Amino acid sequence: MQLKSVSYTFPRAKTPFFENLNLDLPEHQVNFLIGQNGAGKTTLADILLGLRPVTGEITPKLSTLYLNQKLPMLPAIRVCDVAALVLGVATGHVKLSLNDLEDLVDAPTLTFLTPIWEKHYSDLSGGQQKLVQLLLFLQVDRDLVVLDEPTAFIDRQHVATLFKVIKAHPQRTYLMITHDVRDIEAFEQYRVFWLADRQIKQSWDQTTFADAANEAEFLQNFQTV
Ligand SMILES: Nc1ncnc2c1ncn2[C@@H]1O[C@H](COP(=O)(O)OP(=O)(O)OP(=O)(O)O)[C@@H](O)[C@H]1O
Numbered sequence: 001m002q003l004k005s006v007s008y009t010f011p012r013a014k015t016p017f018f019e020n021l022n023l024d025l026p027e028h029q030v031n032f033l034i035g036q037n038g039a040g041k042t043t044l045a046d047i048l049l050g051l052r053p054v055t056g057e058i059t060p061k062l063s064t065l066y067l068n069q070k071l072p073m074l075p076a077i078r079v080c081d082v083a084a085l086v087l088g089v090a091t092g093h094v095k096l097s098l099n100d101l102e103d104l105v106d107a108p109t110l111t112f113l114t115p116i117w118e119k120h121y122s123d124l125s126g127g128q129q130k131l132v133q134l135l136l137f138l139q140v141d142r143d144l145v146v147l148d149e150p151t152a153f154i155d156r157q158h159v160a161t162l163f164k165v166i167k168a169h170p171q172r173t174y175l176m177i178t179h180d181v182r183d184i185e186a187f188e189q190y191r192v193f194w195l196a197d198r199q200i201k202q203s204w205d206q207t208t209f210a211d212a213a214n215e216a217e218f219l220q221n222f223q224t225v
Pocket of ligand 1: 010011013017035036037038039040041042043044
């Protein structure tokens with residue numbers, strides 16, 4: 001997917017936020033977008049998803065899925081109700097049983113949801129709630145999947161489950177915004193884009209990323225853990 005000479009101006013702003021931005025996003029793999037707070041990562045994600053009016057060229061037009069920060073959910077709802085809500089809309093199933101789920105979701109999602117299927121949402125931890133939503137929405141097949149800080153506030157064991165699901169659908173093009181270098185290191189093949197000064201300042205693939213990780217300015221993009 002390519003952005004060519006893309007410019008974007010916020011409503012009521014006098015000057016463009018992005019001007020002649022170019023980006024070549026490799027398809028059918030995981031890509032990361034890094035940059036400091038306020039660098040424009042979410043705005044760029046919105047642009048890729050066609051959510052902001054821009055000048056310039058964005059090609060090709062892909063079907064999209066946007067997983068941004070945690071969605072609100074009624075506490076009394078159960079995990080099976082959330083599954084019916086998300087997968088029901090996507091697949092046309094009105095009521096879902098655990099048996100139906102086997103045909104509708106990938107193996108790591110089935111393993112995660114089975115023991116908590118009847119649980120109320122309010123009885124899950126914050127990390128479990130976030131993972132339920134992420135995994136269910138990731139069952140909805142789209143070409144371009146944008147995840148805005150999906151690993152924030154979830155422990156590494158849950159992150160591992162999330163990444164198993166992402167890896168179970170390798171035909172998709174992913175763009176993941178992250179402040180955690182461990183997210184990048186969990187993948188074998190990827191490209192990292194560094195957004196700074198309102199441009200893609202640099203990008204690396206899995207073979208060149210390790211060298212960049214020693215630069216002090218670059219390291220400011222990541223939280224220390
Ligand atoms: N509607 C708006 N009008 C004007 N400026 C805006 C608007 N929305 C966001 N901005 C500014 O645009 C810049 C980029 O915001 P954006 O949310 O894209 O950054 P980000 O890199 O995703 O940050 P973070 O890491 O904190 O989530 C910020 O300086 C923000 O204040």
